[in-house]
Amino acid sequence: MSLDQPSGTQPRRGLTQKSPEDAPVRESGGARGPAPDGGPSYPAAGLPTDGQSDGGAAGAVGQRSQPAERRDIDGGKPLISVEELATYYPIYGGFLRRKIGDVKAVDNVSFEVFPGEVFGLVGESGCGKSTLGRTLLRLQPATAGRATIDGEDIFTKRGKDLKRLRRRVQIIFQDPVGSLNPRMPVNDIIGEGLLAQSDRENGWGRRKVRDERVADYLDAVGLRRDYARRYPHEFSGGQRQRIGIARALALDPDFIVCDEPVSALDVSIQSQILNLLMDIRAQFNLTYLFIAHNLSVVQYISDRVGVMYLGKLVELAPVDTLYADPRHPYTVALLSAVPEPDPRRRKKRIVLKGDLPSPAAPPSGCRFHTRCWLREELGNPEKCTTDDPEFRIIASGHRVACHYAEEISEERVTKAAATVTLQADLDEDV
Amino acid sequence: MDRFSAVSTPIVVEQPRPPQGDPDLLLDVRDLRTYFHVMDGVVKAVDGIDFSIKRGKTLGIVGESGCGKSVTSLSIMRLLDMPPAENPTGEIWFAGRDLLSLSDHEMRKVRGSEIAMIFQEPMTSLNPVFTVGDQISEAVMQHLDVSGREARDKAIESLRVVGINNPERRVKQYPHELSGGMRQRVMIAMALSCDPKLLIADEPTTALDVTIQAQILELMRKVQDDFDMTLMLITHDLGVVAETVDDVVVMYGGRVVEQGPVDDVLLRPKHPYTEGLLASIPSNGRRGERLNVIKGTVPNPFNMPTGCNFTPRCPFRFEPCPKHDPRVDDPGGPPVACWLWKPAPGTSGPAPRVREGASTASGTQTASGEA
Numbered sequence: 001m002s003l004d005q006p007s008g009t010q011p012r013r014g015l016t017q018k019s020p021e022d023a024p025v026r027e028s029g030g031a032r033g034p035a036p037d038g039g040p041s042y043p044a045a046g047l048p049t050d051g052q053s054d055g056g057a058a059g060a061v062g063q064r065s066q067p068a069e070r071r072d073i074d075g076g077k078p079l080i081s082v083e084e085l086a087t088y089y090p091i092y093g094g095f096l097r098r099k100i101g102d103v104k105a106v107d108n109v110s111f112e113v114f115p116g117e118v119f120g121l122v123g124e125s126g127c128g129k130s131t132l133g134r135t136l137l138r139l140q141p142a143t144a145g146r147a148t149i150d151g152e153d154i155f156t157k158r159g160k161d162l163k164r165l166r167r168r169v170q171i172i173f174q175d176p177v178g179s180l181n182p183r184m185p186v187n188d189i190i191g192e193g194l195l196a197q198s199d200r201e202n203g204w205g206r207r208k209v210r211d212e213r214v215a216d217y218l219d220a221v222g223l224r225r226d227y228a229r230r231y232p233h234e235f236s237g238g239q240r241q242r243i244g245i246a247r248a249l250a251l252d253p254d255f256i257v258c259d260e261p262v263s264a265l266d267v268s269i270q271s272q273i274l275n276l277l278m279d280i281r282a283q284f285n286l287t288y289l290f291i292a293h294n295l296s297v298v299q300y301i302s303d304r305v306g307v308m309y310l311g312k313l314v315e316l317a318p319v320d321t322l323y324a325d326p327r328h329p330y331t332v333a334l335l336s337a338v339p340e341p342d343p344r345r346r347k348k349r350i351v352l353k354g355d356l357p358s359p360a361a362p363p364s365g366c367r368f369h370t371r372c373w374l375r376e377e378l379g380n381p382e383k384c385t386t387d388d389p390e391f392r393i394i395a396s397g398h399r400v401a402c403h404y405a406e407e408i409s410e411e412r413v414t415k416a417a418a419t420v421t422l423q424a425d426l427d428e429d430v
Numbered sequence: 431m432d433r434f435s436a437v438s439t440p441i442v443v444e445q446p447r448p449p450q451g452d453p454d455l456l457l458d459v460r461d462l463r464t465y466f467h468v469m470d471g472v473v474k475a476v477d478g479i480d481f482s483i484k485r486g487k488t489l490g491i492v493g494e495s496g497c498g499k500s501v502t503s504l505s506i507m508r509l510l511d512m513p514p515a516e517n518p519t520g521e522i523w524f525a526g527r528d529l530l531s532l533s534d535h536e537m538r539k540v541r542g543s544e545i546a547m548i549f550q551e552p553m554t555s556l557n558p559v560f561t562v563g564d565q566i567s568e569a570v571m572q573h574l575d576v577s578g579r580e581a582r583d584k585a586i587e588s589l590r591v592v593g594i595n596n597p598e599r600r601v602k603q604y605p606h607e608l609s610g611g612m613r614q615r616v617m618i619a620m621a622l623s624c625d626p627k628l629l630i631a632d633e634p635t636t637a638l639d640v641t642i643q644a645q646i647l648e649l650m651r652k653v654q655d656d657f658d659m660t661l662m663l664i665t666h667d668l669g670v671v672a673e674t675v676d677d678v679v680v681m682y683g684g685r686v687v688e689q690g691p692v693d694d695v696l697l698r699p700k701h702p703y704t705e706g707l708l709a710s711i712p713s714n715g716r717r718g719e720r721l722n723v724i725k726g727t728v729p730n731p732f733n734m735p736t737g738c739n740f741t742p743r744c745p746f747r748f749e750p751c752p753k754h755d756p757r758v759d760d761p762g763g764p765p766v767a768c769w770l771w772k773p774a775p776g777t778s779g780p781a782p783r784v785r786e787g788a789s790t791a792s793g794t795q796t797a798s799g800e801a
Contacts, residue, residue, distance in 0.1 A: 124639035236727050266494035266666065266728075271710035271721035278720075293639065296669075300712030300721070337644035339669030341711055343693045351648050352641045355609040 077151075078112035079255060079287050080136065085109045085145035087128070087135045091360060103360045105131040107311040108145070110391070113255070118281065118288045120302030120319065122295055122334070126356055128311040129291045133257040136289070137169050138162070149255065167197050170248035174260035176240035180232040187228035190214045190247045197251060217246040220283070221276060238269035242276065249280060257289045262297060274301060295338045299323055304397070307331050310359055310367040313391060317398040327394060327405040329374035332413060348417035365389075366403065373416040374404060455523070456628055456660045457506070458482040462520035464498075464505045467513060473731040475501040476518070477684035480759055483628070483677075488654065488661040490675030490692065492668060494707075496728050498684040499664045503630045507547055508537050525627065543573035546621035550633035552613035556605040562589075562616045563601025566623050573624045588619040591656075592649060611642035615649065622653060629654075632664045647674055668711060672696055680704050683729055683739040686758045688766045700766040702744045738767065746783050750774035 086109075088102035105128040113119045121129045134140040136147055138154065147154045149168065157165050173179035180189055191210045198204035204213070215225040221242040232240055241261060248256050258277065262270040278301065281288060292298050298305055299319055306316040307328065315328040326332045333350040352371045357363055363370045369384040383403050391401045464476040476498045483489040491499045504510050505518040506529065522529040529540065549555045557565060566585035570576060576584065582601065589597035592615040605613055614634060621629055631650065635643040647670065654661050663675055671678055671692060678695045680688040680703070688701040699705040709722035726743045735741050737752040744751065754775050756767040763772025770783055 124641060238727065267668070267707055268494060268710050268724040269727065271712070271723045274712060275721050275723060295640065296712050333641060337640045339643075339647075339667065339673045341668035341672050341696060341708060341713065343672045343696050349644050349648070351644050353645075355611055355642065356639075 076114050079115040079150060080113040080289070081148045081151075082112070082136070083110050083146045085132070085135065085147055086143045087131050087140055088143040101360055102143075104128075104311045104362060105359060106135060107362075109308075109311075109313050110145075111306055111313060111316055113287060113289060115254075115287055116285065117303040118290050118301050120298035120305040121289060121291045121308060122293060122298050122305060123308035124293060124334075124356060126310075126359060127308040128359070129308050130259050132308070133171065133259050133289055133291050137171055137257055138165070139171075163197070167251045168253050169255045169257070170251060170253040171257045171259060172241075172244050172248050172261045174263050176237055176244055176264060177232070179244055180240060182232055185229050185231055186218070186243055187211055187214045189232070189243065190217060190228075190250050193247060193251050213250060214246075217250045218243075220249060220280065221246045236269075237265055238272055241265065241269075241273050245273075245276065245280070249284060252284070253286070255287045255289070257291065259291045260293065261290075263292065263294065270297070277301065295335060307334065310357065310362050312367060312401065313399075314368065314402070315398075315400045316391075317395075317400075321395070321398055327398065327400040327408060328368075328402045329372050329408065330368050332408060333373065336413075336417065348414065350413065350416045366401070368402075374402075374408060374412065377412050377416060378404060378407060454484050455482045456485045456525060457662070458521075458523040459502075459506070460521040460523070462502065462505060462518055462522060464501050464510065464518040465516045467516060471732045474684050474734065475731070476505060477734075478520070478757070479679075479681070479684075479686045480757075481679045481686060481689060483660055483662060485660055486658060487677065488663060488675045490671040490678040491662065491664045491681060492666060492671050492678060493681035494666055494728060496683075496731065497681040499681050500632055502681070503547065503632050503662070503664055506630065507541060507545060509541075509547075539573070542569055542626070543624040544626055545628045545630060546624065546626040547630040547632065548614070548617045548621050548634050550636050552610065552617045552637070553605060555617060556613060558605055561602050561604055562608070566601070566616070566620045569620055570623050584623055585619070588623045589616070591622060591653065592616075592619045593645075594619070610638055611645060614638060614642075614646055618646075618649065618653065622657065625657065626659065628660045628662065630662045630664070633666070634663070635670060636665070636667070643670075650674070668696065668708065680707075683734060684731075685739065685767065687740065687768070689758055690765055700764060700771055701740075701768050702746050702770070703740050706743075706745075738769070746770055748784070750777065 085106055086104070087106040088104050090099045091101040091103060092098065093100045107128075109128075109132060111119070121132065123129045131140060135142050136154065138157075142155050149165070154165060184192075187210075191204075191214050194204040194210050194213060198210075203209045211228065214228050218225055218227055223239060223242050223246070227235075227239075232243070235243065241264075245261075261277065262273050265273060274297065277288070280286065288301075290298065290301055302319045304317065305319050305322045306313050307322070307330065308314065309330050315322065315326065315331045317327075322331065323335065326335055333352050336348070336350045337352075350373055352373070354371050357367070357370055363385075365383070365385040365387055366372070366389050369375055372384065375381065375384050381404070387403065389401045389403045391399050393399050394405055459482065460480050462476055462479050463474070466473040466475055479498075479502065481489070481491075491502065493499045501510070506522055506524075508518075508529065510518070518530060520530065524540070524545065529537065532540065556562070560568075563582060563585050566588060567578065567581035570581040570584045571578070574581075574584075585601055586597045589600055594600050594612065594615055600608075605616070608616065614637075618634075634650070635646050638646060650661065651674065653659065661675075663671070665671060675692050678689065678692045679686050680695065680701065682703050688695060688699070688704050695704060696708065699708055703724070706722065706724040710724060712721055724743055725745075729735055729739060729742065735752065737750070737755050738744070738747075739755075741747050741751040748769070750769045754769070756769050756772070756774070758765045758767045760767070760772050766772075769777075
């Protein structure tokens with residue numbers, strides 16, 4: 001079974017049916033994992049083993065089932081392909097509340113997500129990373145551009161096709177409280193999607209079948225099967241997040257958008273959820289778009305990472321390249337700003353001046369030029385304010401949107417870190 | 431059945447401390463207890479903690495949500511809602527006075543002018559219907575004998591100190607006109623306006639983005655130097671702690687589990703909780719490796735475990751743990767509340783470290799318990 005096949009003809013897999021034979025096989029350059037001749041396949045999936053029940057799914061300390069291995073960047077067919085995607089929110093105002101402008105939340109973004117990989121998306125609040133995720137799931141209409149899943153256009157799907165798409169793509173939300181209906185018991189919360197997607201073949205319309213499946217997935221995320229009758233308020237934050245994960249999993253998706261899934265959790269619970277996400281990724285052959293603002297979490301979980309700033313992707317690279325050799329001045333500053341819990345690695349920060357400009361009126365040329373330390377180092381070249389930099393390839397799999405990406409050097413970074421600006425706002429009057 | 435009757439035996443230690451507190455210590459908290467009476471029982475939010483801050487230094491209080499770190503700061507400021515809170519017991523020595531014995535009137539003079547506080551969410555601590563200038567001036571006029579005009583000048587001055595451009599214009603703005611980072615700067619300006627000796631910052635950067643957080647941390651470092659201020663930083667982020675504080679207090683379930691200089695605590699953690707917390711942070715070089723986790727969840731505040739309250743989640747627990755409550759200031763060991771490091775009652779010395787189900791030992795455990 002190859003991925004080019006239209007999804008409609010693909011048999012849906014149940015929790016226990018997944019096996020290596022069912023797993024998609026790619027032509028080349030698969031996901032991380034052992035790659036036996038030709039196409040890599042996933043190890044056999046199964047029900048969670050001992051020690052993974054009763055909230056302890058991630059509690060057991062053990063080895064990750066697959067050794068981490070870098071995927072080949074340009075190999076294989078992408079699962080999700082995004083081309084020049086734009087999502088604008090209209091602003092109404094003035095006389096008769098007419099449309100007076102747009103908030104360009106996502107503006108001309110292109111990237112690919114390969115099957116089996118974790119694509120990390122980082123950026124500060126308001127950079128458009130959540131909007132991007134929601135647009136891909138058709139939760140927010142796209143203004144322009146194209147996105148495909150297995151070659152099929154996501155944005156033009158209607159009716160039955162759209163319903164089928166909804167099943168293939170799922171989302172895990174940040175807020176485990178706000179995303180679960182407090183009036184519904186867990187089996188209704190998880191079962192709602194099943195009911196909506198029920199047909200003669202899967203039999204999800206029958207309560208008994210549905211409840212059985214809900215219990216299976218509660219099991220899979222490390223909760224007790226009999227928790228299905230409880231209500232969200234009876235759970236802790238980490239457990240609620242597990243319910244959110246079970247809800248996404250129950251529909252047997254291929255692609256999950258994880259929108260800040262651990263940001264609301266304490267450190268010790270966060271690590272449990274991260275372990276769980278990695279376990280189920282291997283177990284259910286999932287591909288993630290992992291959206292987060294925490295750079296350490298993204299580094300830990302992702303294969304490739306995209307950095308967003310004011311609605312644009314400014315840099316995209318394999319995770320190790322990005323963290324070791326960032327080429328966009330924004331990425332450099334972002335990475336330097338992360339406080340490390342290791343006193344031996346206290347580093348000099350590059351403190352960016354000012355705040356994020358408004359996405360309704362982004363700066364001309366390069367959107368980062370108002371806060372860019374590199375531009376200052378280079379004596380404020382004209383180009384930055386006039387030309388929007390191309391998202392160009394500077395190395396294999398490494399793309400960056402900066403005119404002067406090659407100018408970044410150790411000395412320049414050190415120099416910029418030494419000049420600390422404590423100014424809150426930018427020079428021009430807001 | 432009274433489920434709170436299962437009281438562990440605390441070990442009473444006579445500390446030879448001067449009654450007025452050490453002159454080097456700006457703040458000296460002793461055996462502070464803050465309990466809340468709610469419908470379901472008593473929550474011992476802060477259950478007998480001791481710590482102190484030296485003048486001009488920065489103390490970090492870390493712990494996860496519900497560990498009592500915010501209640502500690504509110505107890506020091508005496509800002510708790512009573513009821514449900516009970517009067518905190520213990521002693522809080524601040525510059526030669528026990529804050530808990532002051533009258534409300536005296537305490538009001540301390541608050542703001544001698545101890546200032548900034549909170550996590552600047553939007554909820556700023557009043558939306560007054561301009562930021564009004565709000566800073568209000569604090570100034572409350573504590574200093576100045577006219578309205580002088581107070582306004584002082585407000586402008588303090589906004590300038592925290593790096594806000596064009597403060598003459600900003601004082602006329604309302605909180606909603608400012609960005610998150612700017613609001614937090616206004617909070618800091620307000621806190622600084624009366625030149626306090628101690629600044630308590632309760633999660634000052636948690637709601638901010640990482641580049642703005644870097645700005646605010648840099649700013650706090652600068653104002654601390656410029657104003658020769660003592661800082662108490664409450665946070666859950668061990669990264670922030672590593673970069674900003676001199677000493678650190680780790681709290682768990684309303685108690686202090688470990689304290690000491692930041693390098694000691696973060697590089698050579700002694701308490702299994704601190705160790706677990708550090709090991710569960712995804713950071714450099716942990717890729718592909720399973721994260722170490724502290725199993726289970728924070729105990730129910732109505733039903734704290736007996737003895738050491740980390741016992742149910744601790745991989746090294748042994749006989750004395752559920753029976754006797756260790757404290758950081760127990761004699762015979764380092765400042766860590768753990769029987770692995772000091773003799774438990776009825777034993778001759780610290781116990782050897784044996785992980786429960788020894789096969790689960792992980793390579794990330796850098797600290798060792800050879801003692």
